[in-house]
Amino acid sequence: MARSRAIPPRTAAAASGAAETELADLCRLHDVGLDLIARIDDVDDLLDRVLEEYERRLADLPSDAFDATAERRGRVAEAKLRSLVMFATQAAAVKEKARAAAEIRARAEALEAANRRLAAALDTAEASRARLDGVLATLDAGILILAPDDTVEIANRAAAVLIGAPDERSLAGRPLPDGLSSAGLAGATEILFDRGGSPRTVLALRRGLPAPGGAVILLTDVTERWREMEERHRIERLREALWTLGVLSHRINNPLTAMLGRAQILKARRDVDPSVTRAAAVIEEAASRIADLIRELAQVVKEGRRESVDRILDSGPPAPGGSGVA
C-alpha cells in the first residue's frame, strides 16, 4: 500500500511559487536566447542587448545573491541566480560566436578586397603583357626574355624566325636553343644559324635582369650587314688594284711604243741580215700583243669592272698578226 508524505501547506505554496518563477525564467531565457541569436551579425547591437538583460536580471536579484556565506538565499533568489548564470553562459557563447563571425566576415572582406586588388593587378599585368607582345612583334630584332634558370619566358616572332623555330610560342618555357645557351654569352657574340641551307649570322647581345634574375637576349641578323661590308671592302680593294693597273699600263706603254717603233724600222730595212728582219718581226708581234693587252686593260680601268680584268688576264694570247699600239 502506497504511503503519501504530507506537505505542509506553506511549504507547498513556496515550492509552487519557485517552480513558476523558474518556469517563467526558462521561457524568458529561451526568448532572450533567440533574440541574441538574431543579433549575432551585429556585435554592438548584441552587446547592448546582453547588457540590458544583465542589468534587468541584476536589478531583480537580492543584494546577497553573490554572497557565498549567505546560508538562506531563498529558493526564488536561488532560481534567479541560476537563471542569470544560464543566461550569462548563453550570452557569453553567443558573443563569442558573434565575435568569431565578425572576424570571419572581416577576414572574408579583406580576402575579397585582396582578390579584387589581385584581379586588378592581373588585368594590369595582362594589359602590360599584351602591350609588350605588341611592341615585341613590331621589332625586327629578335628578343628572348629568360627566367633565372635560362628557360625562355617570352620570345617574339623575329627571334623565332632568326633561330629557325616554328613560331614564338614554341620557344616559351623551353631551354635556350643551342648556340645561345652558352654560359659565355655575356657580351655580344656572333652565332651562325643554318636555316635549311640558308646560313645566317646572328649577333646575340645578352644582358642580365635585376632580382629575381633572368636575362634578355637581343638577336640581330647581321648576315646582310656583314655581306655589304665585305662588298664595300672588295670594291675598295678593286678600286686600288685598278688604279695600280692604270699606272702600270701607262708606264709600260711608253717604252713599249718605242720598242715597237724600232722593231718596225728594223723590219722595214733592206740592208740588214734576214735574220735581223725575222727577229724584228717577232719583236713587233710580241710588242703588238702587249700593246693590245695594255689597251684593253686601260679600257677596263676606265670602266672600273673587275670581271673584265679577270677575263683579259685569263684569256689566251691573241691570234698572230694582231694590231700594234694605237
Add this chain to the structure above:
Amino acid sequence: MRIDTVEREGVACLHLRDGDALDVSTAPGVKVAALAALERGRDVVVDLSRIDFLDSAGVGVVVALVKTARSRGLRARFAGLSATARATLGLIRLDAIIDFSTDVDAAVKACRRRRDAEVG
C-alpha cells in the same frame, strides 16, 4: 567610501578608497561619480583594486556604466580586479562579455587606443 577622481589623458580615473566592497551601500555613489564624468564626455576607468566584494548592486553598476558609456560613444573600463571580485564576475560570465584591465594604466591605454581607432 571616498572616491578620488583623477584625469589622465582625457580619461576620468575613479579610485575607490576607504572601503573594500562595492555593494548596495557604496555602488550608488560610484555610479553618480562615474555618470558625472561621462556627462562631461570623459571616458571612465574605475579602479577596483581595493574592492574585495561585489554584490548584485555593485555588479549592476559595472553593467550600467558600460551600457551608459556605450550609448554615449564613450568607454567605461574597470581595472585591478581582486580574485574575489573576479570570481563573482566569472560566476555570471561577465568577464566574457566586458573587457577588464589588469591596472589603471592598462585601462587608460585601452581607452585611448579605442578612442584613436574610432576617430581614425
